[in-house]
Amino acid sequence: MIFLFLLHIKRTFQNHLRTFRNIYLNAFIAIFLFQLIACEKIPTGIVEQTSLYNKVKTISAPSNFSYSSTDSILVTTIEFEDSKYIGKVWLQIKSDDGSTTITSSTQMFDNGNTSISGDQKANDNIYSAKVGISKKFSNGKYFIDYFVEDNIRRASENVTKVASHYFNYNNNQVSYPPIISNLTIPNSVSRGESFIFTIKVEDGNGLGDISQVYFKLFRPDGSLVDPQNGLGYFLMVDDGNFNTFGDATAGDGIYSFKNSFSATTQTGQWKFEFQAKDKSGNLSNVIIHLMTVN
Structure with missing residues (x-):
């Protein structure tokens, strides 16, 4: 009688052990699959998604810009360490006091099209843009803000200002006092x-x-x-x-x-x-x- 009781306890323990192993195995598989899926969305080693694209290496833009009837195009570039996760780059130019907007959104390109965007070489992580500045804009200090739209986060959360640059503008017109x-x-x-x-x-x-x-x-x-x-x-x-x-x-x-x-x-x-x-x-x-x- 005692032998049968001990045998029952042994079988019960073995059943619980098998159940525990199955639960543990299923949990391990679920965690593995979750990590695999997550790795497809966010590359390995990335802690903050915002760090994917905002590593700006250099900005090229004039410190002083004067209007000319033969050339009123301002060319500016911004270089990133990596552009893999960049969906779109653009800039805006406003006066220092915010009262005047030269452009609210001009897209920058890394396509090697010198005639349209001023970009010298395609796919080198350097984005370029040309902006025409009219003589109607007043003399003074203006700032260029550079923005990036990444291709990882949701559309409502994937835009970040990554850099700014100030320059002085001279419209080369006769300056009349008020x-x-x-x-x-x-x-x-x-x-x-x-x-x-x-x-x-x-x-x-x-x-x-x-x-x-x-x-x-x-x-x-x-x-x-x-x-x-x-x-x-x-x-x-x-x-x-x-x-x-x-x-x-x-x-x-x-x-x-x-x-x-x-x-x-x-x-x-x-x-x-x-x-x-x-x-x-x-x-x-x-x-x-x-x-x-x-």
Whole structure:
């Protein structure tokens, strides 16, 4: 009887052992297949997918570029250590302050087509592009941003900015200073009263050449008001934000400012000194206005 009981225990143990071995074997096969599939999607040794394409070796672009009637094409290249996982490369060019866009998306190629993209040799991991820059664009600093779309991640997650380059642009046109006029501002206000004032600005090189329209403010005792912006003067805007700044229409050349004097403000005659500056650094005429604060 004891022998039969021990035999039953032995057989039960052997059955459990076989079951455990089968489970372990199946788990091992599943893990192996998972790793095999994963290795097909992400190459061995890659820890972060973003490191597949953003290893930029060199960027070639001018530090200074001048417009010419015979040649207004800017050529730039970007070289990668490896392009296996690169799906697409493109660039955009904007002014330093973001107000002007020369191109929002120009594709770069590694196809050896010198006439279209300026690329010298195909499949050498160097991507090239040609960008025409018109004389209508204002002088100043511009930046080139380079982007890569990889061929591994999902479409909504596979775009990364990989490099930037700054250059100075000279349109070789006569640079005209801005002109300010048509100041609209009250002659007197009471403390605590909100008021809006506007001024018109013009420029022979176009409104896009305007860098700043501003005013300095002097108290009745002659001291300069510090706007706490590091400039020493207050910036006016032409952005169409009426609620905040009192500007009715964006981009119409009429700059605005909304202000009020607090209850503790000095009463008497305040001086406003208006001026504008373009992107070449040219200054406009100065308009001075005296306002009585009651």
